[in-house]
Amino acid sequence: MAEKRDYYEVLGLDRNATDADIKKAYRKLAKMYHPDMNPGDDSVEHKFKEATEAYEVLSDSAKRGQYDQFGHAAFQNGGGGAGFGGFDFSDVGDIFGDIFGDFFGGGGSRRRNPNAPTRGASLKTSVTLEFEEAVFGVEKEIELTTSESCEDCSGTGAKKGTHPETCSHCNGSGQVRYNQQTMFGNITSVKTCHTCNGTGKVIKEKCHACRGTGFVKKRKTISIKVPAGIDNGQSIRVTGKGEPGTNGGPRGDLLVTVYVKAHEFFERDGMDIFYTLPITYAQAVLGAELEVPTLDGKVSYEIKEGTQTHTRFRLKGKGVPSLRHNKSRGDQYVTVVVDVPKKLNDKQRQLLKDFADTFSDHAHLKEGKKKKWYDKVKDAFE
Known part of the structure; x- marks a missing residue:
């Protein structure tokens, strides 16, 4: 016969554990191991019995004292009788009431009152924004279908002139108690009343407008504020715009998923904006003052002589506002790309040939002549 494990080890506790522990x-x-939570798995039964036996001893101060002094020997040869025969199952309801909801009884104070106010369900919808609307924020109107209290029956679900009646099967509690004889003893279970479906009320004559539900579907338009800096795929929670609650409970929330259209020129990564700026060959060689498009309008930026294609520069604070701090903004990164002309006229072609000759080992151009040639190039290509 296999040796019994230490009860503290079974429960994963040390010997200083409190009753609450x-x-x-x-x-x-x-x-974890209850058979009803593991249907068809016979291997858990031993673990459940082992844990229950350990709890039987350690939850009883007298038995725990004996066990701490003598170990398992304290209950051998009639020394206390650890096992299911001496276990007080009146405590099971208190323990399992938290675990299985309304399956086990005994924990009546923990069962939810079926007539208590209940919060309404949340609704989900979506909205599509222009790129700039997502960056700077916008107020949008959206249409959605929600449940509203039926005006004909004032939300009771009963035909006008009648009222819901207390369920005679459960006496308005919404739950029915059953006694069950199990391998662990006699256990009282509590199940939802099938007559009233747990509401505690029965409607004998239903309202024709809402068919006894107390609610009717209506199409309505609501206005939502989209915060600056929201990104594609993020959601906005609008409090109290979801489905209505029951028994006077509050309405649920509306969750709006945002989809952002792509921009023709700009790309976004987090709070930063990226833009590709084409420049002419002459501008790259000679340098130039450029007008750069941003989300706030055009700004001037001077590039140096000899700027290479794919050179990137930063425009600080020209990106997307932070969702948390509107005064904080990302940056805009501009990548310049030299637009190499595909067709040249005779004058342009000759100027480029002359330019190539200036890099010859036999070229003897003076600085003044170079500047004059640069001016010609600039005039020809702009």
Whole structure:
């Protein structure tokens, strides 16, 4: 016969564990290994019994004292009888009430009142924004279908002039108690009343407008504020614009997923904007003052002589505002790309040939002549 494991080890506790620690540990293991939570798995039954036996001893101060002093020997040869025969199952309801909701009884104070106010469900929809609208924020109107309280029955679901009646099967509690004889003893279980579906009320004559639900579907338009800096795929939560609650509970929320259209020129990465700026060959060689498009309008930027294609420069603070701090903005990164002409006229072609000759080992051009040639190139290509 296999040797019994230490009860503290079974529950994963040390010997200084409090009563609350013991109960918490057992609750966790009972949920994990209970046969009803593992249908068809016979291997968990031993683990469940082992945990229950450990809890039986350690939750009883007298038995725990004996066990701490003598170990398993304290309950051998009639020394206390650890096992299911001596276990007080009146505590099971308290433990399993938290684990299985309304399956086990005994924890009546933990069961939800079916007539208590309940928050309404959340609704989901989406909105499509222009690139600039997402960057700077915008106010949008969206249409959606929601449930509204039926005006004919004032939300009761009962025909005008009548009222919902208390369910006679569960006496308005919404739950029915059953006694069950199990391998662990007699356990009281609580199930949802099938007559009233847990509401505690029965509608004998239903409202024709809402068919007894108390709600009707309506199409309506609401206005939402889209914050500056929102990105594609992010959502906006609009409090209290979802489905209505029951029994006076608050409405749920509306979750709006944002989709942002691509921009013709700009690309976004987080809070930064990226832009590709084509420049002429002459501008790259000679340098120039350029007008650069940004989300705030055009700005001037001077590039140096000899700027290479794919050179990148930064325009600080010309990016996207932060969702958390509107005064903080990302940057705009501009990559210049030299636009090499595909067709040249005779004058342009000759000037480029002359330019190539200036790099010959036999060229003897003076600085003044170079400048004069640069001016010709600039005039020819601009």
